[in-house]
Amino acid sequence: MHLLLSGIGKRFGAVQAVVDADLEIRPGEVLSLLGENGAGKSTLMKLLYGVHRPDAGSITIDGRPMSIDSPRTAVALGIGMVFQQSTLIPALSVRENLVLALGEGRWWIGRRGQALRALDERLQALAPGVDPEAAVAELSLSQLQLVELVKLRLRAARCVVLDEPSAALAPAEAQRLWSLIRALAADGVAVVLITHKLADVRACADRVAVMRAGRVVAQVGAADADDDRIVGWMVGEAPPAVRAPSGSPASRPPRLWIKDVSVGVARGIDLQVRAGEILGLAGISGGGQAELAEAIAGARPIDAGEVILDGELLRAPRRAPSPSSRLGVIPAEPLRNAVAPALSLGVNLALRRFGELPFRVDRAALERQAAQLLERFAVRPADPAAPAGSLSGGNLQKLVAARELSQRPAAVVACYPTMGLDVTATAQVYETLFGLAGDGTAVLWISEDLDDLLHYAHRIAVMFEGRVVRVLDAAQTTAFELGAWMTGLAGPVGRAAAGSSDEVFA
Numbered sequence: 001m002h003l004l005l006s007g008i009g010k011r012f013g014a015v016q017a018v019v020d021a022d023l024e025i026r027p028g029e030v031l032s033l034l035g036e037n038g039a040g041k042s043t044l045m046k047l048l049y050g051v052h053r054p055d056a057g058s059i060t061i062d063g064r065p066m067s068i069d070s071p072r073t074a075v076a077l078g079i080g081m082v083f084q085q086s087t088l089i090p091a092l093s094v095r096e097n098l099v100l101a102l103g104e105g106r107w108w109i110g111r112r113g114q115a116l117r118a119l120d121e122r123l124q125a126l127a128p129g130v131d132p133e134a135a136v137a138e139l140s141l142s143q144l145q146l147v148e149l150v151k152l153r154l155r156a157a158r159c160v161v162l163d164e165p166s167a168a169l170a171p172a173e174a175q176r177l178w179s180l181i182r183a184l185a186a187d188g189v190a191v192v193l194i195t196h197k198l199a200d201v202r203a204c205a206d207r208v209a210v211m212r213a214g215r216v217v218a219q220v221g222a223a224d225a226d227d228d229r230i231v232g233w234m235v236g237e238a239p240p241a242v243r244a245p246s247g248s249p250a251s252r253p254p255r256l257w258i259k260d261v262s263v264g265v266a267r268g269i270d271l272q273v274r275a276g277e278i279l280g281l282a283g284i285s286g287g288g289q290a291e292l293a294e295a296i297a298g299a300r301p302i303d304a305g306e307v308i309l310d311g312e313l314l315r316a317p318r319r320a321p322s323p324s325s326r327l328g329v330i331p332a333e334p335l336r337n338a339v340a341p342a343l344s345l346g347v348n349l350a351l352r353r354f355g356e357l358p359f360r361v362d363r364a365a366l367e368r369q370a371a372q373l374l375e376r377f378a379v380r381p382a383d384p385a386a387p388a389g390s391l392s393g394g395n396l397q398k399l400v401a402a403r404e405l406s407q408r409p410a411a412v413v414a415c416y417p418t419m420g421l422d423v424t425a426t427a428q429v430y431e432t433l434f435g436l437a438g439d440g441t442a443v444l445w446i447s448e449d450l451d452d453l454l455h456y457a458h459r460i461a462v463m464f465e466g467r468v469v470r471v472l473d474a475a476q477t478t479a480f481e482l483g484a485w486m487t488g489l490a491g492p493v494g495r496a497a498a499g500s501s502d503e504v505f506a
């Protein structure tokens with residue numbers, strides 16, 4: 001399928017999200033779409049998928065002008081999209097979600113058993129290891145991405161748009177995703193891959209398009225787009241380098257103590273994060289890091305153990321979890337877990353303080369404080385009255401960082417804190433996080449970015465199949481060694497390398 005978008009414009013109230021945008025999407029090619037947070041990438045693709053209607057411009061498919069008035073129309077035309085936030089239904093099983101996605105109710109009656117078997121086989125072939133009966137809520141992030149892709153495969157989409165699919169995937173998982181995407185392109189599918197990671201471009205793009213302030217400012221072959229040029233198109237100039245946290249916290253007292261905690265697949269986790277320390281937590285998804293972080297945050301009850309903050313019991317089994325103003329939390333999937341989308345930015349920023357606010361809230365003061373925070377964390381648009389749900393993915397992430405990191409917490413649990421952030425915003429969130437550590441905050445940092453972990457963390461705890469298999473001194477470790485512990489190829493778990501090592505280190 002060959003698609004041409006010409007002169008596309010879209011305005012939301014005062015925000016001109018997309019301006020006079022031209023984009024060509026070719027069959028059999030992977031087009032990487034890049035640009036700063038809020039540049040208009042998701043909006044442009046939602047216009048193609050019929051989520052929004054353009055104010056101006058035209059879309060032609062295989063030479064014919066098309067009006068795409070709804071996602072239903074887009075799907076009928078053979079267009080598929082995987083959104084920044086998963087659209088699978090968490091309470092239903094993988095199989096039920098796939099049946100719904102096919103939307104062929106009558107066809108299923110009568111041939112149900114046979115059809116379901118065929119469906120399971122396709123799932124097994126495309127996403128090995130994903131249980132058709134598993135509830136979607138229990139899937140790891142990487143499994144979620146695979147199921148979303150299977151859904152598009154089943155619909156035989158001829159144009160596939162993926163909005164930041166690799167944002168929270170460990171290298172080995174991203175590798176699997178890239179092979180699936182390359183296979184799609186080899187089948188002649190036109191693929192659009194929205195990403196902030198230049199490594200993704202290297203891994204699988206044929207062409208590169210860059211958006212800036214709503215416009216498509218560059219469209220070139222991947223060979224003609226080196227990293228410096230791409231960053232230049234995105235932001236004009238490279239952001240200042242982040243200073244790595246200084247000092248050695250090795251002799252400082254522990255502030256956050258995760259004491260023999262079991263929760264979900266995570267078993268017997270014992271970790272201490274010292275004052276001023278950045279303790280990285282690495283692992284492939286499903287290794288238990290997510291559950292552990294949710295448990296510390298108080299979003300999930302623990303089965304055993306205790307979490308202690310500055311000597312005070314914070315979490316224990318059968319103890320009602322409650323938010324603590326001394327603990328900053330940046331959860332995974334902030335739209336689902338950390339904001340009220342329908343409420344304003346101002347209210348969202350104050351959510352943590354509602355307990356201390358006077359009965360009659362001074363709305364003007366609230367908005368004044370919010371405006372300062374929005375400015376400091378460069379949230380765009382910096383309008384305290386705008387609903388949180390209208391922010392772009394990266395700006396939403398910045399909003400949560402602004403709320404959680406601005407209160408001088410004793411400890412911070414940060415899950416993928418720079419997920420979906422552009423280079424400038426990433427630098428800014430790191431500066432804030434490391435600055436807090438410099439002032440004595442204990443930071444537990446869950447990340448899939450091995451280079452950043454090695455560069456900025458003091459120590460890195462590696463989880464594999466629910467256990468901490470190793471705590472590494474970041475200064476003495478290589479990405480290779482870290483990767484080996486993450487995938488169970490190193491150490492006591494001692495999986496045979498056969499069959500999977502090429503995938504891990506390719």
Ligand SMILES: Nc1ncnc2c1ncn2[C@@H]1O[C@H](COP(=O)(O)OP(=O)(O)OP(=O)(O)O)[C@@H](O)[C@H]1O
Nearest residue numbers: 012017037038039040041042043390392393394395
């Ligand atoms: N439904 C909406 N209502 C109001 N404003 C919106 C809406 N959707 C997007 N916007 C605004 O349009 C602009 C572009 O947003 P978009 O989500 O397309 O950015 P993006 O390039 O995908 O950014 P990110 O990398 O952060 O995901 C932003 O200023 C955003 O706030």
Ligand SMILES: [Mg+2]
Nearest residue numbers: 041042392393
């Ligand atoms: Mg987006």
